Amino acid sequence: xxxxxxxxxxxxxxxxxxxxxxxxxRTCLEIIPTKNNTSYHDKLVKxxxxxxxxxxxxIRSSPCPAIDDLLDEDSGHQIAIMEPExxxxxxxxxxxxxxxAHKIAEKGEKRQQLNGYLLYKSLCIQPLxxxxxxxxxxxxxxxxxxxGGKFQAQKLLQNxxxxxxxxxxxxQAVASHEDRINYFTTTGNLSEQVTITGxxxxxxxxxxxxxxxxxxxQESFDGLLFRDVNxxxxxxxTIAARHEVKAHGIKDLLGALPNTIRTILLVFVIxxxxxxxxxxxxxxxxxxxxxxxADNLSIMQYKLVFRDRxxxxxxxxxxxxxxxxxxxxxxxxxxxxxxxxxxxxxxxxEDDSDNEALGPSGRDNVSGGGGPSSAGDPSxxxxxxxxxxxxxxxxxxxxxx
Numbered sequence: 311x312x313x314x315x316x317x318x319x320x321x322x323x324x325x326x327x328x329x330x331x332x333x334x335x336r337t338c339l340e341i342i343p344t345k346n347n348t349s350y351h352d353k354l355v356k357x358x359x360x361x362x363x364x365x366x367x368x369i370r371s372s373p374c375p376a377i378d379d380l381l382d383e384d385s386g387h388q389i390a391i392m393e394p395e396x397x398x399x400x401x402x403x404x405x406x407x408x409x410x411a412h413k414i415a416e417k418g419e420k421r422q423q424l425n426g427y428l429l430y431k432s433l434c435i436q437p438l439x440x441x442x443x444x445x446x447x448x449x450x451x452x453x454x455x456x457x458g459g460k461f462q463a464q465k466l467l468q469n470x471x472x473x474x475x476x477x478x479x480x481x482q483a484v485a486s487h488e489d490r491i492n493y494f495t496t497t498g499n500l501s502e503q504v505t506i507t508g509x510x511x512x513x514x515x516x517x518x519x520x521x522x523x524x525x526x527x528q529e530s531f532d533g534l535l536f537r538d539v540n541x542x543x544x545x546x547x548t549i550a551a552r553h554e555v556k557a558h559g560i561k562d563l564l565g566a567l568p569n570t571i572r573t574i575l576l577v578f579v580i581x582x583x584x585x586x587x588x589x590x591x592x593x594x595x596x597x598x599x600x601x602x603x604a605d606n607l608s609i610m611q612y613k614l615v616f617r618d619r620x621x622x623x624x625x626x627x628x629x630x631x632x633x634x635x636x637x638x639x640x641x642x643x644x645x646x647x648x649x650x651x652x653x654x655x656x657x658x659x660e661d662d663s664d665n666e667a668l669g670p671s672g673r674d675n676v677s678g679g680g681g682p683s684s685a686g687d688p689s690x691x692x693x694x695x696x697x698x699x700x701x702x703x704x705x706x707x708x709x710x711x
Contacts, residue, residue: 320344331357332391332406357388364388365414369421389414420626427625434549434581444549448532451547451579451616453624455520455533458485463577463612466591479575479612481537484518493524497566504536504567511570512539530559532579541573545614548580551587557595564600564607577612581621588613 316324323344331337342353368389391406405411426446433443455461465477486492494500501509504516517536531544544560546553555576564571578588597607 316344319347323350327354330407330409331361331388332410334387334391334406361388361410361413365410365417368414369418423626424622427622430621430625434583440549444547447549447581447616447621448547450621450624451545452522452533454616454620455483455535455545455579456486456491457624458483458518458520461614463575463614466578466588466611466613468591479577481535481543482518483520483535486520492519492521494521495524497563500563501566501568509568511568512536514539528559530556530563534563537575540570541575542567542571543575543577546576546578548578549584551584553578553592555592555594557599560595561600564602569606572607574607574609575612576609577614579614579616582615582617585613585615 324338327338327342327344331342337357342357343349364386389406389410390403392401392403394401405414427450430443430446430450433439433446436443460480460482463479463481465479467477492503494503500521503521504512506513517538520533520535522533523531532547533545535543535545537543546555560574576592576594578592580588591611594609594611597604597609600607600609
């Protein structure tokens with residue numbers, strides 16, 4: 311019986327499957343058939359989810375998993391292969407392809423990052439170690455704000471008749487470059503960075519940019535941002551139920567900045583479990599205590615809730631996605647239950663899967679090649695080339711490792 315020659319698209323799909331998922335005839339010819347484009351997509355997505363699960367199981371199997379252990383696993387054949395020695399009397403086990411090896415390495419790295427977050431959670435419930443937990447929280451909060459985006463903080467109100475959270479502060483943070491942190495060493499150094507020539511006013515180009523004090527003695531704030539040229543946001547990171555704001559650091563800051571600053575917004579950045587502790591205003595300095603008249607400066611207080619799922623996403627270096635990005639207008643920083651529409655690419659302690667990125671692309675990526683869509687893949691790696699090189703672009707199926 312004579313079979314028709316395969317089309318270029320079928321050859322491309324077969325070569326991609328062979329190179330990335332392994333030289334196993336059953337996988338390449340039966341499990342992921344190449345004849346029908348729709349069937350190819352469906353079978354490929356199903357198989358990739360099984361590979362994803364096998365990679366996660368391998369990483370979790372022991373602190374130092376061995377490749378030979380995969381032979382005892384039901385799903386081991388998807389990520390490992392037995393390769394015969396030259397004389398055929400013995401074999402050795404190896405990871406089946408380079409692409410699979412990169413997936414395992416990626417999940418191992420994510421798992422290690424997650425362990426740091428789990429350590430933070432453990433420190434939080436141990437009273438003698440909460441200071442260390444606070445340092446973890448501060449690091450995560452800095453990274454959160456440096457990533458940028460739209461944030462919403464709730465005003466702390468003295469009036470018992472007005473429910474907490476009814477007044478919302480919305481501000482936009484500009485994402486910082488990955489390898490650049492906007493430090494300032496002194497208040498004078500900050501003034502040089504943020505004012506126009508002559509120092510008479512705040513430059514509009516720095517609005518929304520997040521700045522960090524590079525000083526071990528700065529106790530009045532942990533970071534700052536100009537909401538506009540007349541409004542300064544000072545962030546205080548705390549995991550404590552109560553937090554005092556010291557006046558001297560704010561006074562020094564205002565003394566170095568132009569007198570055009572008319573409003574200071576003190577924003578307490580707190581973990582989710584402290585949401586109920588920050589309802590009414592804290593004891594904070596009055597305008598006179600920071601060197602300004604009451605009619606010349608307004609000081610207001612807010613809380614910005616750093617939710618557990620957002621913190622976890624920052625810890626494992628995945629992208630936080632709010633529903634705002636899909637058109638519902640949600641933002642970071644509202645407390646649990648205040649905004650049910652907010653979503654995060656969540657990586658739970660027992661589920662570090664990125665299966666949501668494995669759906670079919672809905673179109674042929676290259677010459678009808680199909681394959682899972684690279685759009686939205688949180689791994690951020692380069693596309694696989696037709697030779698299985700994860701550092702190359704333009705692979706036949708648009709895969710990303």
